[in-house]
Amino acid sequence: MSLTRLLVVGGGITGWSTAAAIKRRVPKLAVTILPLAPPPDALADRIATTLPSVLGFHADLGIGLDDAVVRTGSLYRLGTRFEGWVEGALDYVHAYARHGEGIGGAAFQHLWARAALSGDAPPFDSLSPAAAMARAGRFVLPGGDGPLADYGFGLTLDIPRYTAMLMAFARHVGVEGHLGQLAGVEHDAQGGIAGLVLDDGTRLAADLYCDCTGPNARLHGTLGVGREDWKRWLPGDRLVLEAAPIADPLPMERVVATENGWRWIGPTQQGALYSAAHGTVPGEPIPIAAGASLEPWRHNVVAIGDAAVAIEPLEWSNLHLAHSAIDRLITMLPAGAPHPLEAAEYNRQALAEARRVRDFVLLHYATARRDTPFWHDVAGADLPDSLAHTLRLFRERGRLPFYEEETFDRDSWLAVLFGQAVLPRRIDPLADSVPPAEAMRAIAQRHAAIAQAVQPLPTLAAFRAAQSRHLHERA
Amino acid sequence: MAGVKPVRVVIVGGGTSGWMTAAALARLLPGRVSIHLIESEAIGVIGVGEATLPHIRGFVEKLGIREADFMAWTRGTFKLGIEFRDWGKIGDSYVHPFGTFGRGKGEVDFHHYWTRLRLAGTDVPPLEQFSYGCMLARANRFDLPLDDPDHLASTYGYAYQFDALLFAPYLRTIAEGLGAQRTEGKVVEVLRDAERGTISAVRLDDGALIEGDLFIDCSGFRSLLLGEALEEPFEDWNHWLPADRAVAMPCRTATAVTPYTSAIAMPAGWRWRIPLQHRTGNGYVYASAFTSDDDAARALTHAVEGAPLADPRVLRFRAGRRRRSWVKNCVAIGLASGFLEPLESTSIYLVQQAITALIELFPETADAPVERDEFNRLIDLEYDRIRDFLILHYHATTRTDTDFWNYVRTMTIPDSLSEKIELFRRAGRVVKYREGVFLDASWIAVYVGQGILPEGYDPRADAPDSGALIQGMQALHREITATVERVPEHLRYIDRYCAMAAAA
Numbered sequence: 001m002s003l004t005r006l007l008v009v010g011g012g013i014t015g016w017s018t019a020a021a022i023k024r025r026v027p028k029l030a031v032t033i034l035p036l037a038p039p040p041d042a043l044a045d046r047i048a049t050t051l052p053s054v055l056g057f058h059a060d061l062g063i064g065l066d067d068a069v070v071r072t073g074s075l076y077r078l079g080t081r082f083e084g085w086v087e088g089a090l091d092y093v094h095a096y097a098r099h100g101e102g103i104g105g106a107a108f109q110h111l112w113a114r115a116a117l118s119g120d121a122p123p124f125d126s127l128s129p130a131a132a133m134a135r136a137g138r139f140v141l142p143g144g145d146g147p148l149a150d151y152g153f154g155l156t157l158d159i160p161r162y163t164a165m166l167m168a169f170a171r172h173v174g175v176e177g178h179l180g181q182l183a184g185v186e187h188d189a190q191g192g193i194a195g196l197v198l199d200d201g202t203r204l205a206a207d208l209y210c211d212c213t214g215p216n217a218r219l220h221g222t223l224g225v226g227r228e229d230w231k232r233w234l235p236g237d238r239l240v241l242e243a244a245p246i247a248d249p250l251p252m253e254r255v256v257a258t259e260n261g262w263r264w265i266g267p268t269q270q271g272a273l274y275s276a277a278h279g280t281v282p283g284e285p286i287p288i289a290a291g292a293s294l295e296p297w298r299h300n301v302v303a304i305g306d307a308a309v310a311i312e313p314l315e316w317s318n319l320h321l322a323h324s325a326i327d328r329l330i331t332m333l334p335a336g337a338p339h340p341l342e343a344a345e346y347n348r349q350a351l352a353e354a355r356r357v358r359d360f361v362l363l364h365y366a367t368a369r370r371d372t373p374f375w376h377d378v379a380g381a382d383l384p385d386s387l388a389h390t391l392r393l394f395r396e397r398g399r400l401p402f403y404e405e406e407t408f409d410r411d412s413w414l415a416v417l418f419g420q421a422v423l424p425r426r427i428d429p430l431a432d433s434v435p436p437a438e439a440m441r442a443i444a445q446r447h448a449a450i451a452q453a454v455q456p457l458p459t460l461a462a463f464r465a466a467q468s469r470h471l472h473e474r475a
Numbered sequence: 476m477a478g479v480k481p482v483r484v485v486i487v488g489g490g491t492s493g494w495m496t497a498a499a500l501a502r503l504l505p506g507r508v509s510i511h512l513i514e515s516e517a518i519g520v521i522g523v524g525e526a527t528l529p530h531i532r533g534f535v536e537k538l539g540i541r542e543a544d545f546m547a548w549t550r551g552t553f554k555l556g557i558e559f560r561d562w563g564k565i566g567d568s569y570v571h572p573f574g575t576f577g578r579g580k581g582e583v584d585f586h587h588y589w590t591r592l593r594l595a596g597t598d599v600p601p602l603e604q605f606s607y608g609c610m611l612a613r614a615n616r617f618d619l620p621l622d623d624p625d626h627l628a629s630t631y632g633y634a635y636q637f638d639a640l641l642f643a644p645y646l647r648t649i650a651e652g653l654g655a656q657r658t659e660g661k662v663v664e665v666l667r668d669a670e671r672g673t674i675s676a677v678r679l680d681d682g683a684l685i686e687g688d689l690f691i692d693c694s695g696f697r698s699l700l701l702g703e704a705l706e707e708p709f710e711d712w713n714h715w716l717p718a719d720r721a722v723a724m725p726c727r728t729a730t731a732v733t734p735y736t737s738a739i740a741m742p743a744g745w746r747w748r749i750p751l752q753h754r755t756g757n758g759y760v761y762a763s764a765f766t767s768d769d770d771a772a773r774a775l776t777h778a779v780e781g782a783p784l785a786d787p788r789v790l791r792f793r794a795g796r797r798r799r800s801w802v803k804n805c806v807a808i809g810l811a812s813g814f815l816e817p818l819e820s821t822s823i824y825l826v827q828q829a830i831t832a833l834i835e836l837f838p839e840t841a842d843a844p845v846e847r848d849e850f851n852r853l854i855d856l857e858y859d860r861i862r863d864f865l866i867l868h869y870h871a872t873t874r875t876d877t878d879f880w881n882y883v884r885t886m887t888i889p890d891s892l893s894e895k896i897e898l899f900r901r902a903g904r905v906v907k908y909r910e911g912v913f914l915d916a917s918w919i920a921v922y923v924g925q926g927i928l929p930e931g932y933d934p935r936a937d938a939p940d941s942g943a944l945i946q947g948m949q950a951l952h953r954e955i956t957a958t959v960e961r962v963p964e965h966l967r968y969i970d971r972y973c974a975m976a977a978a979a
Contacts, residue, residue: 002933025582025935026934026935026937026938027938028934029934030939105503154859198680199745297521330935331933332904333933333935334901334902334931335901335902335931335932335933335934336902336931338900339901341894341897341898341901342901342902342904344894344897345894345898345904345906349907389848389849389852392845393845393846393849396845396846397836397838397845397846399835399849401849401852402853404908426839428835429504429507429832429837430503430504430835432504432505432506432507433503433505454822
């Protein structure tokens with residue numbers, strides 16, 4: 001048997017992204033979508049904030065900034081400002097950029113840590129060009145050969161317009177839509193799915209099913225696959241989410257630690273994440289059950305997005321994980337009938353990735369210092385081995401261990417660790433080769449160059465308005 | 476750094492591992508370490524690790540050595556890959572290149588397109604003819620690679636083939652120049668701290684007591700500190716890698732000085748051929764359960780191409796590794812930590828990785844559990860991946876001509892490997908790693924070279940229409956052939972770049 005028919009179930013960003021990307025990159029497949037409305041807890045479909053990987057995903061599809069950003073009314077974002085996570089410490093911005101270059105055999109992080117331990121280093125995030133821009137409310141696309149040559153940026157999506165763009169794109173590349181409500185799932189003798197029954201009695205069948213229906217996993221959830229529960233590490237189990245557009249937004253969100261979780265204020269949305277056991281927050285709560293499927297791909301069903309991994313939106317990984325699953329599925333699409341070995345390899349990678357994202361989110365809690373029962377509870381939890389090892393090695397000597405399937409790069413880990421005032425006990429001996437005065441000069445130069453480069457830049461709103469003007473003039 | 480008391484490092488054993496460690500620590504941790512290396516002229520050096528992997532270049536560069544000087548001194552030649560002969564079946568030959576197939580860019584790996592044409596019944600040349608690195612090797616030509624990603628010369632890397640017996644003294648000069656101290660002597664006793672069990676000192680045969688904070692075991696197979704004193708158990712991999720002896724015999728170079736090492740399958744193992752500037756290294760790695768020392772020596776003598784320069788010399792070993800390489804305040808580097816046969820030239824690579832990890836995790840005191848755990852985690856990763864890759868060479872065969880080949884063909888292999896093989900067989904998938912010694916192209920070369928051909932391919936490889944695909948392949952093939960012809964011959968390049976001193 002060969003793989004010819006693929007059915008995507010789910011009509012949010014995740015479903016349309018899956019259908020569009022697979023059809024675009026493997027045109028010979030017949031791709032059909034059953035666009036069920038995404039439920040409130042499908043965070044990949046609901047959270048407007050995205051990571052830089054969203055642009056790579058667009059690029060693979062051949063969607064440029066004009067279509068993805070300007071025509072959909074999306075905004076650029078450079079990072080997130082974290083406030084109040086460590087009492088008495090400054091706030092910090094986690095942006096997607098390098099903080100400095102190593103000198104000789106000494107990595108930059110060790111040089112900065114040495115300066116910080118001796119008490120005369122500027123804040124770590126002031127050495128990130130993107131963080132400095134974000135704080136100043138300014139934005140340009142990376143370029144040139146100065147300090148603004150290279151950094152990552154994500155998007156704040158206008159979800160209805162963005163979804164409409166994806167739908168149009170999917171139809172354009174040949175995805176077939178099928179309207180209806182899901183009434184039943186039929187299984188085959190192997191335990192996979194034989195077909196779907198709709199409310200009007202229609203039956204839909206395919207060789208491979210992509211479940212993009214959110215945490216309920218209306219297809220994958222019928223297969224009896226095990227799940228690992230992360231609640232003991234990530235106790236936040238309620239989310240409040242509101243649309244709240246700001247007139248002249250910053251290219252970042254503010255994420256503020258609260259008594260029993262955190263709240264955020266973004267350019268178009270705001271909300272809060274909290275632990276119901278530790279109090280409540282006004283607004284309609286959406287339940288969150290942090291955890292991951294142990295086999296997101298089983299038989300002929302692949303769970304994508306929240307159907308595979310449910311995690312709170314801190315650090316905005318939800319849509320990223322969905323995109324990553326789509327890319328992984330495309331590179332592992334079976335040539336013939338789906339085979340358990342391919343599924344096993346896919347699952348190994350997917351789970352390793354999900355656990356490291358969990359570690360990164362958990363890092364914020366594990367290194368936070370606040371004095372309420374919620375924060376005591378999260379600080380007191382036993383950590384997963386991989387994060388415990390990471391923190392032990394970092395606290396001892398400022399080094400980060402290498403793991404496969406890492407989503408957040410070294411600079412991201414450093415931004416949070418240094419941002420939350422975690423400093424190594426001792427400095428790596430390789431830093432010896434650079435005299436402290438020389439390192440300080442390099443740090444001060446970078447600091448000054450960034451400040452100077454950022455000062456004349458346009459505000460985010462001005463930059464976006466100019467972009468829209470150009471697009472209209474060309475049209 | 477002012478005020479920091481240097482860590483007293485005692486290295487037991489010279490040879491390649493010992494002097495590589497000494498030179499690297501002295502160069503990269505100046506002021507942090509005092510180095511004392513103990514070696515005995517009476518104990519021989521193994522020194523069969525003459526062929527290396529491209530990673531060695533990073534090591535040479537970090538030590539601040541000029542490549543041409545180093546190659547002239549060690550009478551080195553260039554290495555573009557390894558030729559494997561008679562492995563999948565007698566008569567086969569393929570090159571495992573330090574480079575890619577096709578141009579190595581694009582969303583879908585080149586071998587998927589190649590597989591698509593092959594399965595469609597198109598007459599398509601062997602995969603290696605689409606690897607510029609392989610074809611340079613086959614043509615006995617060499618030039619340094621280029622950075623320009625549009626040029627074919629950006630699609631390969633290279634390593635060295637050199638005289639390991641000259642490498643260690645070369646490093647010794649560097650290490651001693653940087654302040655490393657050397658003492659001639661044999662270790663006769665290892666003294667331990669009664670409370671913590673750490674090593675506090677070693678006593679030499681002349682009675683001298685040498686104290687230290689950190690002990691590096693470079694004593695070779697004997698594993699004097701880690702194995703004998705600390706009794707770290709040995710994990711035996713003999714059932715997967717049954718070769719346990721080698722007979723070595725250098726000879727005069729009678730045929731081409733190839734820019735590659737050859738690994739030629741033999742009745743009970745395989746034979747290496749490593750051409751240097753002044754001689755050719757030869758050896759037969761065999762399983763003593765399947766042939767005798769005498770027969771092995773005879774087979775080697777019969778097979779070598781030039782006049783022998785020494786009598787055959789037998790070495791004994793066992794595939795496997797110590798469960799942990801860093802225990803208490805002792806770090807084993809090289810053969811003292813484990814042994815994998817030199818089929819893919821990984822011996823010096825493993826030494827180098829251990830040294831790099833040790834430097835990056837260099838401890839402050841004798842008791843450094845955090846650094847120790849991370850070091851052991853990294854070394855485990857290296858050993859496990861190389862192990863599977865080596866087993867693949869033996870297992871992927873149709874040979875039935877000897878008991879040895881019948882054994883390795885039918886033996887049970889690790890699950891991690893059988894899954895990798897099956898993934899490739901089904902659709903040409905290679906298990907992806909972000910880091911590790913052998914990446915995609917290496918696995919593809921061995922699979923295809925030893926007859927594991929994909930029965931399917933990545934569906935995305937169906938995108939181009941078949942006429943355009945065939946034309947594109949033909950154009951690449953022509954470009955590779957034409958570009959290879961413009962590259963100098965290997966020996967001529969060496970003469971110009973790094974010829975050994977005439978008197979040597």
